[in-house]
Amino acid sequence: MSAGTDTPATGGGTYAPRPGAAPLPRMIAAQAALETRMLLRNGEQLLLTVVIPTLLLVLFSAVDIVDTGEGKAVDFLAPGILALAVMSTAFTGQAIATGFERRYGVLKRLAVSPLPRWGLMTAKTLSVLVTEVLQVLLVTVIALALGWSPHGNPLAVLLLLVLGTAAFSGLGLLMAGTLKAEATLAAANLVFLLLLVGGGVVVPLDEFPQAAQDVLGLLPISALSGGLRDVLQHGAGMPWGDLAILAVWAVAGLAAAGKLFRWE
Amino acid sequence: MRNDPVVQVCGLVKRYGGKTAVDGLDLVARAGITAVLGPNGAGKTTTVESCEGYCRPDSGTVRVLGLDPVREAAALRPRIGVMLQSGGVYSGARADEMLRHVARLHAHPLDVAALTERLGLGSCGRTPYRRLSGGQQQRLALAMAVVGRPELVFLDEPTAGLDPQARRATWDLVRDLRADGVSVILTTHHMDEAEQLADDVAIIDAGKVVAQGSPEELCRGGAENTLRFSGRPGLDVTSLLKALPADSTAAELTPGSYRVGGKIDPQLLATVTTWCAQHGVMPEKISVERHTLEDVFLELTGKELRG
Numbered sequence: 001m002s003a004g005t006d007t008p009a010t011g012g013g014t015y016a017p018r019p020g021a022a023p024l025p026r027m028i029a030a031q032a033a034l035e036t037r038m039l040l041r042n043g044e045q046l047l048l049t050v051v052i053p054t055l056l057l058v059l060f061s062a063v064d065i066v067d068t069g070e071g072k073a074v075d076f077l078a079p080g081i082l083a084l085a086v087m088s089t090a091f092t093g094q095a096i097a098t099g100f101e102r103r104y105g106v107l108k109r110l111a112v113s114p115l116p117r118w119g120l121m122t123a124k125t126l127s128v129l130v131t132e133v134l135q136v137l138l139v140t141v142i143a144l145a146l147g148w149s150p151h152g153n154p155l156a157v158l159l160l161l162v163l164g165t166a167a168f169s170g171l172g173l174l175m176a177g178t179l180k181a182e183a184t185l186a187a188a189n190l191v192f193l194l195l196l197v198g199g200g201v202v203v204p205l206d207e208f209p210q211a212a213q214d215v216l217g218l219l220p221i222s223a224l225s226g227g228l229r230d231v232l233q234h235g236a237g238m239p240w241g242d243l244a245i246l247a248v249w250a251v252a253g254l255a256a257a258g259k260l261f262r263w264e
Numbered sequence: 265m266r267n268d269p270v271v272q273v274c275g276l277v278k279r280y281g282g283k284t285a286v287d288g289l290d291l292v293a294r295a296g297i298t299a300v301l302g303p304n305g306a307g308k309t310t311t312v313e314s315c316e317g318y319c320r321p322d323s324g325t326v327r328v329l330g331l332d333p334v335r336e337a338a339a340l341r342p343r344i345g346v347m348l349q350s351g352g353v354y355s356g357a358r359a360d361e362m363l364r365h366v367a368r369l370h371a372h373p374l375d376v377a378a379l380t381e382r383l384g385l386g387s388c389g390r391t392p393y394r395r396l397s398g399g400q401q402q403r404l405a406l407a408m409a410v411v412g413r414p415e416l417v418f419l420d421e422p423t424a425g426l427d428p429q430a431r432r433a434t435w436d437l438v439r440d441l442r443a444d445g446v447s448v449i450l451t452t453h454h455m456d457e458a459e460q461l462a463d464d465v466a467i468i469d470a471g472k473v474v475a476q477g478s479p480e481e482l483c484r485g486g487a488e489n490t491l492r493f494s495g496r497p498g499l500d501v502t503s504l505l506k507a508l509p510a511d512s513t514a515a516e517l518t519p520g521s522y523r524v525g526g527k528i529d530p531q532l533l534a535t536v537t538t539w540c541a542q543h544g545v546m547p548e549k550i551s552v553e554r555h556t557l558e559d560v561f562l563e564l565t566g567k568e569l570r571g
């Protein structure tokens with residue numbers, strides 16, 4: 001029974017070939033939906049993206065632990081917690097999830113599916129954005145309940161959130177695509193913690209010595225929390241300085257990730 | 265169309281660091297089932313991954329369904345199905361969820377429920393991947409390879425670590441794929457798998473194809489098949505040889521242990537036993553040995569297949 005004499009039948013069988021890629025929008029939507037479900041189903045991810053920001057917001061608003069300056073504590077805290085939410089999803093969550101997807105061969109398997117690589121990255125970004133929308137809604141509702149009175153230009157807020165997401169995504173993917181999954185897990189959590197403390201999220205930067213402030217002010221988390229605070233708490237116009245810092249981080253991070261990311 | 269090669273590899277060389285994984289490999293696979301057989305580390309996975317577009321050859325060319333798997337990946341990917349040796353699934357994804365997802369990436373996927381049922385995954389559809397047994401994970405990976413209704417499926421050691429029952433279920437599916445016109449390239453280090461399934465077998469050793477042909481051709485091409493029996497020592501083998509067809513051989517290997525070589529068929533077996541009856545010999549431990557791919561491999565490389 002060599003292939004020459006006993007040729008396989010073709011036609012109406014169950015497995016008869018009928019190849020074809022699904023339309024791109026459908027593939028990207030399916031991928032984004034799956035990634036979002038994976039994220040929302042993961043307990044550790046929820047701890048980072050929902051529980052910790054919510055807890056910090058409620059705790060620091062209710063108890064006078066740090067000096068948040070003049071005015072209501074929640075007016076100082078809410079913008080910082082929004083920045084933290086963006087960092088937790090775009091950086092920490094995305095880095096850890098992508099690191100393990102690389103480790104478990106998910107990225108390798110998807111690489112031979114009809115979904116192109118840029119489609120996968122688009123889906124990941126959409127999934128991050130969907131998660132962030134949910135986070136922003138949650139934080140906003142809780143903060144309003146705590147007496148938050150936000151000011152400022154919504155467009156400036158949106159621009160800050162988008163650039164912040166781009167900056168943190170670049171850094172998260174850079175980490176996930178170059179380190180081992182376990183190293184990414186450890187490093188992403190450590191960076192999250194350090195930036196939470198030193199990035200103006202709940203502790204005002206002016207609590208630090210001037211020299212430290214100059215350096216910390218250049219971090220993406222400080223630019224994001226500072227920019228959001230200027231707009232939402234003080235009603236400032238476009239925070240160009242902070243936007244510029246975030247843009248530099250975004251370009252550098254995404255370029256480095258694009259160049260150094262290893263799929264296997 | 266049908267006899268156009270589905271895979272054509274010419275002079276493929278692939279090195280990792282200082283190690284040469286594939287060393288000038290030539291392989292042509294046509295429609296049907298092609299088994300790439302070889303010991304661990306022979307270069308099977310590297311060869312298959314070159315066909316899947318994972319790695320760019322250091323030299324040589326690879327064509328799959330007439331396409332360059334690296335440069336024409338976008339055109340090729342929807343037409344092939346891939347089962348990796350392990351992994352490939354989100355650890356938190358449920359079996360049916362992942363399969364449904366892969367189905368959604370294709371234009372005309374198979375019915376997911378029927379496929380899960382067919383592969384015995386129906387009962388674990390809600391179980392997260394990380395909690396599936398090794399065999400269930402393997403079958404899910406197989407389902408993911410075929411759900412998009414590809415023309416050509418690559419299976420990298422599809423039955424490694426499966427129990428006999430699951431192994432047979434996998435073989436049955438592979439045979440059904442073939443019957444419906446899907447071509448299959450599978451790697452294995454089980455010679456029985458290659459013998460059972462393949463229309464064509466390519467034996468790989470140290471990064472090269474050392475033999476290729478149908479299992480029958482390969483087994484025929486090796487040393488002659490033999491018939492062995494035991495009897496009292498000192499039988500007249502010259503007389504036995506006279507009774508046998510012209511191109512046969514007969515010898516007493518050790519006292520009382522005889523070997524007959526040549527075209528071993530039922531007629532020859534009857535001739536030997538008749539001769540024994542005529543000479544008052546009770547042939548004990550009579551056995552016919554067909555050469556297996558394992559013997560062929562041993563002959564070609566001097567190595568055991570299950571390295």
